[in-house]
Amino acid sequence: MGLPGGPPKALMLALRHAYSVERFLETGTFSGSTAAWAAAHFSEVITIEASPELCRAAAERHRELAQIRFVEGDSRAVLEGIVASLGGPAIVWLDSHWSGGATYGEGDECPLLHEVATLRSAPAEHFIFIDDARLFLSPPPRPHDMRQWPTLAQVVAALTQGSRPLEVLVLDDAFIAVPAAAKQLVWEHAQEAATRDWDELQRARLESPAQHSTAKRLSALARDLSKRLFNASAVGK
Numbered sequence: 001m002g003l004p005g006g007p008p009k010a011l012m013l014a015l016r017h018a019y020s021v022e023r024f025l026e027t028g029t030f031s032g033s034t035a036a037w038a039a040a041h042f043s044e045v046i047t048i049e050a051s052p053e054l055c056r057a058a059a060e061r062h063r064e065l066a067q068i069r070f071v072e073g074d075s076r077a078v079l080e081g082i083v084a085s086l087g088g089p090a091i092v093w094l095d096s097h098w099s100g101g102a103t104y105g106e107g108d109e110c111p112l113l114h115e116v117a118t119l120r121s122a123p124a125e126h127f128i129f130i131d132d133a134r135l136f137l138s139p140p141p142r143p144h145d146m147r148q149w150p151t152l153a154q155v156v157a158a159l160t161q162g163s164r165p166l167e168v169l170v171l172d173d174a175f176i177a178v179p180a181a182a183k184q185l186v187w188e189h190a191q192e193a194a195t196r197d198w199d200e201l202q203r204a205r206l207e208s209p210a211q212h213s214t215a216k217r218l219s220a221l222a223r224d225l226s227k228r229l230f231n232a233s234a235v236g237k
């Protein structure tokens with residue numbers, strides 16, 4: 001599961017509007033909260049979940065959202081048929097992996113490479129977001145079995161090799177891989193975010209020395225005051 005924050009929504013919507021993307025495709029439904037968000041912005045939402053119980057519960061929870069199609073199954077078995085049926089490009093949120101608890105995949109933890117290969121062999125060029133980038137940048141934490149997870153080099157190769165290489169970066173704990181035509185938009189968005197973070201850091205650095213010296217001045221005043229009180233009470237004795 002992603003760090004607090006979930007999908008990079010602003011960037012997904014910027015791509016959705018710039019390239020008139022009508023579809024949102026997710027692997028790993030879990031509670032369906034990302035699919036429910038997508039339903040407010042895309043005319044077609046498809047979400048795939050390998051755990052029958054989680055899939056049923058999410059479909060029930062969001063039954064009023066008719067534009068969401070809940071598909072029960074292992075993404076490796078059902079994604080190809082779904083991708084073939086899409087009428088055009090989709091924003092894709094790849095988020096299916098074992099996450100403990102009631103989630104599917106203990107002993108079969110990560111179908112990511114298969115999913116990416118399926119998407120990249122489709123005729124349409126999709127905008128691929130992969131959640132939990134940190135789990136691929138270095139080994140996932142125990143009790144995950146790191147042998148079942150692709151390495152960073154394997155993930156990048158899966159996204160960039162072949163005849164239509166995608167442009168890839170990591171932002172907000174997600175890999176973002178887009179066709180070359182969308183590179184400028186994504187890079188500008190990422191640079192804005194980096195600039196905001198940098199400015200905030202600089203502000204915090206500037207503010208904390210000020211707080212530090214105020215605290216020092218106050219404690220010097222307190223020391224001085226207690227010395228005077230002590231002297232005054234000593235004089236009064």
Ligand SMILES: C[S@@+](CC[C@H](N)C(=O)[O-])C[C@H]1O[C@@H](n2cnc3c(N)ncnc32)[C@H](O)[C@@H]1O
Nearest residue numbers: 001028030034050074075095096097103104105
């Ligand atoms: C991290 S959660 C998904 C969170 C959700 N996408 C969200 O944004 O809130 C991962 C989900 O993937 C499911 N899953 C694991 N392996 C899968 C597979 N091979 N195919 C489909 N779903 C899978 C798990 O059951 C779990 O519900």
